[in-house]
Amino acid sequence: MSASKSRATNLHKAERKTLISFLSLYSFFSIILLAISGYLYYSLQKDLMLEGQTNKLQEDSYKLISRLRYLHEHFDEDHTYPRFPDFRSAIYDSSKKLIFTTLNEESVNLDKRLYTINENIHYVRLLESYYLGAMYIVIEVTDSGQWFRYMKKEVIIYGVVLFVLLLIVGYYLFRLMLSPMRNSLALLDRFIKDTTHELNTPISAILTNIEMIDESKLEPLLQKKIRRIDIASRTISNLYKDLTYAALGNRVSSRDEKVNMYHLLKERIEYFKVISSAKNINCITDLHKDIYLTIDHTKIIRVIDNLLSNAIKYNKRSSFIKVTLRENYFEIEDGGIGISDEAIKSIFDRYARFNKSEGGFGLGLNIVKAIADEYKLEIKYKSKIGKGTKVRIVWKK
């Protein structure tokens, strides 16, 4: 049985999330900016192309006007509308009513001087003398579209290059903006690391010395006092380990190994026995032997310790804790105060605490969740107020 790991990045999770949000927004606005620039470039290119056609279209219009004048003067003899091989034309009266057309494109905008429509270029000219009643003449030539294809290629290439450049700039901008915050966090991390490290030595000394004391030789009153010191030290030790994990644990690479869950659970139950016996809590175990999980030893200890610690902390006096181990899960059940369905939704949030009378930073379950996510372990949480809580950690077979 093993649990697979799913994390390999230099960036902190929150930073990565912010980077994705920032780059998405940045990309969105960059695309809009590039689209506007592209459109403006397209308009400019089109105008240039049309202006390039103007002289030829004007010449065509002179040709047509000349023929219209002739036809106007000889209309009683000839009714044949002039046609030309290199352009098509149409004439409209002053009320924009079509008189005659040889255009390919039926749709005409007489309010524009020069425009493109469906691979055709239209040139509209107003006449001073209305030959055949024509106030507007429209000259139509076919647009080869070569300029458009060339322009499209240019826009795509430059657009992609600019977009990539903008993304790179955005990324460095993000790093630059984040650096003061990163420095502060690093400073804070270093501080926590140093502080916790300094805590470790005295806690270890207390715990080692307590273990060395032969309780049978002590008077009952002193024995009671020593036990209290033991409980307090173990609690501080647990807190110290959580703090170390929160500050560093999720950033150091894991050393996965095959962990015998039976032995480990036994060992951790034993470790918490002093604390649980202080509340007169009965610890029941139902553990199957030879069950292994491939995981970082320190991390699975954090999971078990936090769940056991919570089971004791939020339990009633003289109640019970039941630890079960099966092939693909272990379960810790308590007969404690329980937690509401509403509160269950946020139990894994960092600094979330549901019983202020008990100590702690609200880090425990957040650490459990982080480790479970890392190793794709499933957490099943069932609780009933006044009856107790059952937490099951499931892994794939």
Added chain:
Amino acid sequence: MEEVKRLAVLLLLTAVIGNAQIKQLSKEEIYTGNCMKCHKQMSLTMQKIFMRYLLKYSSEVSVKSALYDFLKNPNYFTSALRKDQIARYGLKGKTTLTDTQLRKAIDTYWEKYKVFGKLK
């Protein structure tokens, strides 16, 4: 009884068609009787005059309106002809037709010489 009914319907239809023909004829008559009477004797044809109006006024509404204005009040300003043409052919007198008759005559004139539908 059935035959009488048929006869009545037949008479009614004849009357309606007959009336419509009279109306159509009268529209044509106004134009020929009042316009063509003089113009057919002139070397300046009705077609030439129409093309002058078309050259100056372009659309149907403008041409008809200009013709109406001229015929109601013929002078150098309302005429579409050139000065030399007016000097040569002179200005006609004010129309004696009623507004309705005049408009009918102009409509007939437009229909006869309009460019729409004649180009090929």
